[in-house]
Amino acid sequence: MQLDDHAEELASDLGVDKEEVKSDLENLLQYSVPIDEAKQSVRRKHGGEATSSTPTAMDVADVTPDSGAVTVTVRVLTKGTRSIRYQGDDQVIREGQLADETGKISYTAWQEFGFEPGDTVTIGNANVREWDGEPELNLGANTTVAMASDPVEVPYEVGGDADLVDLRPGDRGHNVEVQVLDVEDRTIDGRDGETDIRSGVLADETARLPFTDWQRREELTEGAILRLEDVYVREFRGVPQVNLTEFTTVATLDREVEAVESATRMRIDEAVSTGGLFDVEVVGNVIEVRDGSGLIERCPECGRVVQNDQCRVHGDVQGEDDLRVKAILDDGHGTLTAVLGSDLTAEVYGGGVEKAREAAREAMDKDVVSDEISDRLVGREFRVRGTLSVDEYGANLDADAFAETDDDPADRAKRLLDSLPERGVAE
């Protein structure tokens, strides 16, 4: 809308001369007052009521990626601190979620505004950008933050305490109380060259998740029971991973944490719909053993499967024999590919690489190995536990355990019930 149109609209609303309104507006715009605020101001001057829906002050639920700059009065739910590399410089940012009674929204603050979880604040002139299809508030140099006197009541938990089962990639500023189950130290190529990290597995009463500590803290030892404050979650190989940064605080807990022992048992369709799970168990029939199973060759450099001694990264290599199974598993609700490594494959095949090599040599055909495996698996029901990743190529369950189901009648009855179509609720 042009200035002329704004003036026209205002003048007719207020019943005053258009030229007078226009000159008032021009005056305000000259001082960089946003047009919407300028119009409100001119309305007030001419005794008009401010419009009920002030465009700059919004309910969180009404904020869209197209909202431009907005003002919201919100409760701070979470606040995480992280250092990112932005245009070549390290910059400390704060991230988390804000909410009012209508909804919640993520934010990124490019400077420290001093608010903490639980505070109610009026955030003026925050820019809305789109992140992952959702609106997100950007608090920058032009943003104002003022403490509000009355707390905004919100239907959400304030503060970052979370159960592992509820963590999702992208979550920030969370606190978890966990037991460390597994620890491994590694050196990786980080953004600042070689970086010593510690990774492993954490558990609480609800789930187990992998973690990475970018500071390699001594406190994270096997069996330690800890409260970790200000962690963030990112997706790594298709599953949520808990990340400890330089801003994360670690404290020993003086209570027990009943770390979950067993994997979550799920229907295949439900497991696949989560987009990836760290430790899950499914039960299904093997309907096919896929190509690329049996006796295979791997690149000695990187471990990738090679064909005709050609690695797609390392070119000409002398491939090394290995065993693998890729089995399609179906539970009547969905399918996935269970991937068995060397050891599990040797178990189902009934022998290791040596035996497979011998059989292949005798038959002058490598396929005898996968045929044998196929005979042993197809048509039988197995319980498979492992890490599920889902991408555009499909759902792969990287198996840690693979066993034929026993004939427990209770188990079978439960599976039968599960496979029946769900009955609709009577109206």
Ligand SMILES: [Zn+2]
């Ligand atoms: Zn390679």
